[in-house]
Amino acid sequence: MAKTLIQKLSILADAAKYDASCASSGTAKRHSLGKGGLGSTEGMGICHAYAPDGRCISLLKILLTNFCIFDCRYCINRVSSNVERARFTPQEVVRLTLDFYKRNYIEGLFLSSGIIQSPDYTMEQLAEVARSLREDHQFRGYIHLKTIAEADPDLIGRAGRYADRLSVNIELPSAQSLKDYAPEKTEPTIRKAMADVRTRIDTYQGERKSGLIRKAKPPRFAPGGQSTQMIVGADATNDAGIIRKSADLYAAYRLKRVYFSAYSPIPDASASLPPIKPPLMREHRLYQADWMCRFYGFDADEVVSATRDGMLDLEIDPKLAWALNNRALFPLDVNRADRETLLRVPGLGPKSVDRILAARRDGGLRLAGLKAIVRSLKPVLPFVTTLDHSPGRSLDAEALRARFAPPPRQGELFA
Numbered sequence: 001m002a003k004t005l006i007q008k009l010s011i012l013a014d015a016a017k018y019d020a021s022c023a024s025s026g027t028a029k030r031h032s033l034g035k036g037g038l039g040s041t042e043g044m045g046i047c048h049a050y051a052p053d054g055r056c057i058s059l060l061k062i063l064l065t066n067f068c069i070f071d072c073r074y075c076i077n078r079v080s081s082n083v084e085r086a087r088f089t090p091q092e093v094v095r096l097t098l099d100f101y102k103r104n105y106i107e108g109l110f111l112s113s114g115i116i117q118s119p120d121y122t123m124e125q126l127a128e129v130a131r132s133l134r135e136d137h138q139f140r141g142y143i144h145l146k147t148i149a150e151a152d153p154d155l156i157g158r159a160g161r162y163a164d165r166l167s168v169n170i171e172l173p174s175a176q177s178l179k180d181y182a183p184e185k186t187e188p189t190i191r192k193a194m195a196d197v198r199t200r201i202d203t204y205q206g207e208r209k210s211g212l213i214r215k216a217k218p219p220r221f222a223p224g225g226q227s228t229q230m231i232v233g234a235d236a237t238n239d240a241g242i243i244r245k246s247a248d249l250y251a252a253y254r255l256k257r258v259y260f261s262a263y264s265p266i267p268d269a270s271a272s273l274p275p276i277k278p279p280l281m282r283e284h285r286l287y288q289a290d291w292m293c294r295f296y297g298f299d300a301d302e303v304v305s306a307t308r309d310g311m312l313d314l315e316i317d318p319k320l321a322w323a324l325n326n327r328a329l330f331p332l333d334v335n336r337a338d339r340e341t342l343l344r345v346p347g348l349g350p351k352s353v354d355r356i357l358a359a360r361r362d363g364g365l366r367l368a369g370l371k372a373i374v375r376s377l378k379p380v381l382p383f384v385t386t387l388d389h390s391p392g393r394s395l396d397a398e399a400l401r402a403r404f405a406p407p408p409r410q411g412e413l414f415a
Contacts, residue, residue, distance in 0.1 A: 020259030068114030108142030238310030347379035
């Protein structure tokens with residue numbers, strides 16, 4: 001019996017929950033005001049994706065299909081799985097996107113897919129959705145397409161002409177893990193696809209910025225850049241390996257984001273490799289470590305230096321763990337330290353540091369002034385001095401970590 005559009009939506013929206021979405025930060029600003037067409041990459045929404053500046057971006061997040069010819073052991077939609085299957089046509093995805101936008105439910109589309117018939121066929125279908133939205137319906141909202149590394153580069157290139165952002169998933173932290181868990185995929189193939197996307201983005205941005213092309217605008221290509229997704233916990237790779245792998249990917253392909261996805265084991269009686277399930281807190285700590293490298297000036301080795309046996313501390317954030325391991329650098333004088341050094345203080349982010357730098361131009365900063373700037377004084381006070389505050393010997397206290405770690409929880413009697 002054929003499924004209705006709503007039944008397909010229920011299946012394929014749920015199937016997309018394992019794909020990490022992103023917000024429309026970094027893309028070109030477009031809107032339809034005064035120009036005709038539909039949609040916008042700007043504004044607020046009722047959504048599950050957020051830009052780095054905190055804006056909420058509403059995305060219709062679905063799979064084109066959860067049928068797949070691959071048998072990746074970590075994927076619920078693998079060919080050997082017995083999940084209920086469904087498939088949209090490109091026209092149905094276009095219709096849903098437009099209908100949801102007109103009802104003010106969304107501001108854009110996040111589209112991924114299982115692989116059907118072949119990588120090329122599936123990539124062609126994904127690109128057709130984006131093409132139809134842009135050309136047939138003048139849709140100006142945000143579009144993120146998950147691309148298929150094994151597809152023809154020209155098909156990925158076609159997708160990039162219509163999408164704001166592309167992502168090619170690295171899948172797992174190591175080439176050996178990919179071989180063990182996803183035998184149809186190889187890291188060289190994935191890296192080649194990521195390199196091709198980077199080259200095309202660089203070409204587009206270079207032509208756009210150069211003064212050589214004045215009359216004709218260069219063809220757009222993924223103005224929001226590219227990202228990737230890494231599954232955490234399916235293999236035995238420790239956090240140090242994941243952090244270093246992420247740093248390598250950022251440097252090699254100038255990625256906008258590396259998304260971490262905590263592995264949820266899928267029952268498989270025939271599996272020879274036991275899954276290793278991490279807590280969601282591990283995913284959270286990896287994101288915090290990622291922010292340290294992207295926005296706080298740390299390099300991967302510095303973050304890794306604060307791990308124990310290669311694993312991040314699950315009880316305290318990695319920036320605090322690093323500071324506790326480097327107490328000799330503290331306390332810092334908030335009235336004298338430079339921006340790069342202040343960013344290493346637990347509890348201080350880029351916005352707080354910029355406000356501190358602005359405030360101290362009008363005179364020395366006191367504790368009351370610092371309190372008005374930061375969200376919470378508790379993580380900051382042991383590591384800084386002001387005109388009227390010094391942590392004294394508290395920075396040397398062995399119990400300093402315990403002040404920030406959550407209290408131990410008593411196990412439930414009948415758990």
